[in-house]
Amino acid sequence: MTAFVLVSGAHTDGWIWREVAARLRESGSEVHPVTLTGMGDRRHLAGPDTDLETHIQDLVQVIDHVDAPEVVIVGHCYGIHPVLGAADRRPERIARIVHLDAGMPQDRDPALKLVPDQALRERLHGSEHGDEDRRIPPPPLDEWQRWGSVAGVPADVLARLSRLAAPQPRGTLTQPLRLSGAVSGLPTTGVLCIANGSSIAAVEALVGLGDPRLQALTDPRVSFFELDTGHWPMLSTPGELAEVLLRAAAGEGHRVAAKVGEQPAHLRPFLLDVPEMRRERVGQVDLHLPDADGPRPAVVFVHGGPVHPEARPTPRDWPAFVGYGQYVASRGAVGVTLDHGLHGLGDYGHAADDVAAAVDLVRADPRVDGERIALWFFSGGGLLSADWLAAPPPWLRCVAATYPVLAPLPNWGLGDSRFRPAAAVRAAGRLPIVLTRVELERAEIAVTVEEFLTAAEDCRAEVELVDVPLGHHGFETIDHTEQAQDAVEHAVGSVLGHLRG
Missing domain, CATH: 3.40.50.1820 (Alpha/Beta hydrolase fold, catalytic domain)
Known part of the structure; x- marks a missing residue:
């Protein structure tokens, strides 16, 4: 049996996985949608010291309590940062890491570096803030696109996303991710959302340009899928996302081949x-x-x-x-x-x-x-x-x-x-x-x-x-x-x- 650990992005919590989790369970999988400290019904637990390490420890505890022999851990948007941190602490338990419309943070990268909201990046980067800025408020209903395309999300679901969103502890975005390197050897899948500006063709083009940071994507343990939707596929296309996660767990997906000797x-x-x-x-x-x-x-x-x-x-x-x-x-x-x-x-x-x-x-x-x-x-x-x-x-x-x-x-x-x-x-x-x-x-x-x-x-x-x-x-x-x-x-x-x- 495969256990899926599902980790959502900033301001959100485990509820957004409801439909995806139901479909994964129908397939016989064990599913753990995670609500991190300070989010959802755990928002009251956020304090001045809540940071990325807090969220990493949340996930380490979840992993330690999963009995299934294979753990596929999924990180959406900001969620990939604590996912990588936890997988780096427990690499022997992780069968695959899934980057769900998420970036490729490296050791010492803060989550803020990959935050799509430019105004938030500029406001927090390199500045000092008082207590009132320890928690970053979620965007208003009409500004969720600052975190990614909302294409395909029904209006009532988007309204619920906004209504249930929680302030994000500042330290979760500004504390650098610390990786020992153990995570680099784990199988990985990227799920790219086309309406949010990602595609397999774009990845292959960037790899072909010779960026040394992207050569790891030609590893045969790395696979890719595309979804023709925006940044929130668990809300816009939950059935398709569940199917992709099952296929990713089975090792399927498109490979970016290293074209040895072929002229770019x-x-x-x-x-x-x-x-x-x-x-x-x-x-x-x-x-x-x-x-x-x-x-x-x-x-x-x-x-x-x-x-x-x-x-x-x-x-x-x-x-x-x-x-x-x-x-x-x-x-x-x-x-x-x-x-x-x-x-x-x-x-x-x-x-x-x-x-x-x-x-x-x-x-x-x-x-x-x-x-x-x-x-x-x-x-x-x-x-x-x-x-x-x-x-x-x-x-x-x-x-x-x-x-x-x-x-x-x-x-x-x-x-x-x-x-x-x-x-x-x-x-x-x-x-x-x-x-x-x-x-x-x-x-x-x-x-x-x-x-x-x-x-x-x-x-x-x-x-x-x-x-x-x-x-x-x-x-x-x-x-x-x-x-x-x-x-x-x-x-x-x-x-x-x-x-x-």
Whole structure:
């Protein structure tokens, strides 16, 4: 018999597992929905010293009193922190750890680091608080999305979630997680909620970019499932979640294979055969220069991310960006590629500053016509277009975006930030926008593109769509098809047309 220990996220308690627990018990499993100290009907037990270690000890006691030979312990959102802490103390009892729409905290990480609510992170990080701040109040009914997408949760259930929510002891979010390393050898399953911005395709893409922290995900003991719902699957799709947990306990799930010797997708050749043009490096910026006299217009290509700072080669040397830069130079404009500081989701401000500095450098170059500049954004770099759309300078003749993220994903914690192109486009005026859209886009990204297009239509922004039939995210080095080549040529031709018009 398998025993499931179910641990909920911040402000919540064991009641949210009611339907999931019932279905697991119907399968013959033993189920222990846990209410941690200070939560639910144990909220009166919270004191000044209630912290992450308190919750870890809660779970250690539960594990010690389970008789079943196999324990599958499930951590949702914040709950993964005490789950990992307890599993690290009792690794011999744990058959599998399930990260339910939860992050991958490491040793010494406080839970606050992964809290989706940006305002809460900023309020608590590195500041001193009095007694009144020892317990963090739950969000109001209309702000639960700060902790993740509420897609699929019925209105009455969401109202109950809000009504029964308890203040979260501050120490549970700020105390660092301490791990000995014993937990690293345990089988693990990630359950990803697509409507909250997670997917298997996204995981595989990040692993392919070479982030060393994610190489552990290629271990055959690690599996993945997807649920097409928001951050609260125990409330929105309890039957599907119960089935996934049973399959996870049985060792099923998608594996992210380590492709030994295979060239990563982003390092494969560019889909067009372009002439070799002169390339000049200035700091973090590369200029791809045309064979032409006098100042020429420039196209600045802004890569996506996050990209780990140790990834090599860096984005400006990836074949796709070199290909775009050289192709633009072969057609008479200056192609500009750069490396910016988008190494994590909290780095958008730094990356925006890097892009602005690169644009200033390019405009000051005597070989560039500083009054004719286009900015072209890719993938997660799409959010960086927001500043330019919100207040386009007169020298910005065009903004382009290719398979972009155009609104923060729900689990990115950027909901109230300035990086919302889907909102900024309302201020773009008559600025031409060239948007390349791939047919096989990841669902969580496609939603943001549709949100952007709806807003653009409402404000009558000048958006030209370039579609790539059967195209994938990163198609320039994946889909060497005639349609993909036509899309690149069309998009580049449109951008250059706006620069010369």
